[in-house]
Amino acid sequence: MRPGGLRLGIDVGGTFTDLVALGGGDVITAKVPSTPRDQSVGVMRAVEAAGIEAGAVAALAHGMTVATNALLERRGARTALVTTEGFRDVLEIARQNRPSLYDLTQDRPPALVPRGLRFTVRERMGPEGEIEPLDEASLEEAVSALREAEVEAVAVCLLFAFAHPEHERRVGAALREALPGVHVSLSSEVLPEFREYERFSTTAADAYLAPRLAAYLKNLGRKAEEAGLPAPLIMQSSGGVARVEDAISDAAGCVLSGPAGGVVGAAYVGSLSGHRDLLTFDMGGTSTDVAPILGGEAQTTTETVVAGVPIKLPMVDVHTVSAGGGSIAWADAGGALRVGPHSAGAEPGPAAYDKGGEEPTVTDANLYLGYLADGARLGGEVVLRRELSEEALERLGKRLGLGPEEAALGIVRVANAQMARALRVISVERGLDPREFALFAFGGAGGMHACALADELGMRTVLVPRAGGVLSALGLAISDLRRDYVRPHLAALVGTAEEELEARFAQMERAAAKDLEGPEYARRADLRYRGQSFELTVEAGDLRGLEERFHAAHERRYGYCMEDEPVELVNLRLTATVPVEKPKLSEGPPEGEAGRGKREANFDGEWLEVPVLDRERMGEGSEVEGPAIVEFRESTCVVRPGWGGRVDGVGTLVLERR
Known part of the structure; x- marks a missing residue:
């Protein structure tokens, strides 16, 4: 650097x-x-x-x-799988859970590796080590078959390789020598954890994505x-x-590279404004991402499923729905209004962009309702045209038996319902009460929907940062260098010596010190009650309080704990980070009159003449009372009736429900 x-x-x-x-x-x-x-x-x-x-x-x-x-588009590399004989179909058998329990016509997405590209070798590792040695003849057959298959990547997933990786490493070495230029992913390197399906799935995704990336x-x-x-x-x-x-x-x-930046930025800016418990709401052009922030820290999970593919790596706990500014509104076969999942994207974009798009989107509805200005310029190149939005809304309205105004209001309500449902997933379903959090709204369209969503969820505070339209990029600029490490350690917590755990963590820290220069460490552990098939990750800096922290985490997440049940360790985790210098954001005084005049906007079916404020001319202490529209450089905030607030010292518009 x-x-x-x-x-x-x-x-x-x-x-x-x-x-x-x-x-x-x-x-x-x-x-x-x-x-x-x-x-x-x-x-x-x-x-x-x-x-x-x-x-x-x-x-x-x-x-x-x-x-x-x-x-999402299934456009990764041509990928093969090499596994233990008899287990080539683990990827397809999966967990036998249905994507939609009562929909007999819906199937899960196909496996990333088709059956014809799954090969086996004769070998067997068990919990204690080698049961059957690696058969060299079967390895040669697999290598020959892979050479003929002309694959771009290979995922190697052998049984118990997370604990005993010797056979897997030999297979990987043979493949790398025989197939130069072909990417090889070993499950013992990608995800050294137990549970075959998740390990197979994550490793297959790694191989599938690596050549394209x-x-x-x-x-x-x-x-x-x-x-x-x-x-x-x-x-x-x-x-x-x-x-x-x-x-x-x-x-x-x-796979969540983009959304993660926004969560990091929200945690930092929200903390500067004095709000450390947040629900983030990032509404962009294609989708909306939501995530919880507790105590100023972005929460991570290892239970992420992307496009039907479980990826059991630490990821920011983001939930995504296909309701963005570019999400297309349409009428289904029963005559009901739907929004998404298809998006107009950047090409051709919403109808208002005048780039060939003819279907109405959420952006077209917001423009028609007056939340966006007719003739506004987006991204330096796109000029919004309200008459094109109205034409698209009229075409949809005819199919629904609605006028353009009713169609626009309906689109916004349907989109808001989808986004409110997503916010409940990362709050109520995580044992968190959204009323105890502030809603941190960003993304190009986040500020337009924030107050309505807060009303829906009973939240009383909305934060809209000055750089809200580009907050994900801000989060990237302040992100620390980071590496994550995991080691399986399946044992009863009672009876496990602290010295043994300390030695395991020290081993991971030595590996991290080779990968990063002068890192800081955070220790965590996955624990569960004996007999459970899922774990919770808790802080493990102080090993003596591990069990108590697990009981508390279980109570918070599931509403109960079982203090008389034995607790098991499953995995030890280490996060190594090299912090970067964070900027000190500050907001100057107002620059004259912020008013840009007035324009008509529709709130719940009623057209009102509302003031339009220029955020660039507002400063620390500038106040706004709803209904009003605040135009930021890269985004717009709609302050609904009953809401008001002021700009704080770091440039965040803090809105409160009156």
Whole structure:
């Protein structure tokens, strides 16, 4: 990393690519349309739009959707699987749970590796070690078959390799020697944990994504080098950045690269405003991401399922729904109004963009209802045209028997219902009462829906940061370097010697010290009651209080605990981070009159003439009373009737329900 200079965060979304540059107390922002065919083009355009000299950049952190899109669209590498004889169908057998219990027509997505590309070797490891030696002849047969199959990647998942990886390493070495240029992922390196299906699934995803991710990141690295920029750091799903080579070797850990940046940024800015318990609400052009923040810390989980694929790696606990500004509204066969999951994206975009889109979207509804200004310019290139939104709403309205106003109100209500349901998933279903949290709204469209969602959930405080339209990029710019480590340790907690656990943690810390320079460590452990088939992760810095912390976590999450039941250890986890310098955000005084005039906006079917405020001219102490519209540089906030607030000392608009 270059000494001094600017820290850049660049986040690629489905519709826009956002940039934030921090340094010397300044915050520079830029927003340009995304380039789905090659996201790196949008990245370099964002740097150009910001007018930043390459020599002034100390670090470049990047969050992207390459891995996410490859899973969603099933456009990853041609991948094979090598496993223990008799277990080639573990990926397909899965857990036997149905995606929709009572829908007999719905099936789970197909496995990432088709049956014809799953190969086996004769060997067997057990809990205590080798049961049957690795058969060299079967290994040679598998290598020969893989060579003929012309695959791009191979996932190697042998039984009990999480505890005894010797056979798996020999298979991996043979494949790497015989198939140069083919990516090989070993489950003992990707996810050294028990539970075959989740280990197989995560390793298969890693192999499936790695070649696509490597091609993209190497292309981006070349463009950055040619422009004189530093090598990019890549956002991981766990909430920290990693070097390009580390991101490629941990491809499955990048599937939530984009949303993780927003959660990190929200935790930081929210803490500066004095709010450490938050529900984040990131509404972009394609989807909405929500996540809980407790005590100023982003929460992580190992139970994430992306596009039907379980990935059991530490990831920010984000829940995503397909309700973004570009989500298309449509009428189903029964004549009901639906919103999403299909999105107009950046190309062609909502009807109002005048780029060929003809279907109405959430953005078109917001524009028609007056929340967005007719003729407003987005991302420096897109000009909104209200008459095009009205035409699209009229076409949909005819199919529904509604006028354009009713159609627009219906679209917003349906989208809000989907987003409120998502917020309940990460609060009520986690044992958290949303009324005890503040709603932290960001993303290009977050501020327009925040007050309505807070009303729905009984929340009384909404935070809208100054850089809300580009907060994910801000989160990238302040993210620490991070690596996560895990070691299986299945044993009863009572009777396990502290010295034994200390030695395991010390072993992981030595490995982390080789990967990172001077890291800080956070110890955690996965625990469960004996007989349970799921675990909870709790802090393990003080080993003596481990059991009490587990009981408390179980009570909070599930509403009860069983203090008379024996507790088991399952895994030991270590998070190693190298902190980066965080900027001190501050808000200056108001710059004159913030009013931009008035315009008509529709609230619950009633048209009202409301004031429009320029956020750039507001400052610390500036107040707003709803109904009103506050126009930020990259986003818009709709202050509903009954809400009001002021700008605080770090530039966050703090709204309270009156």
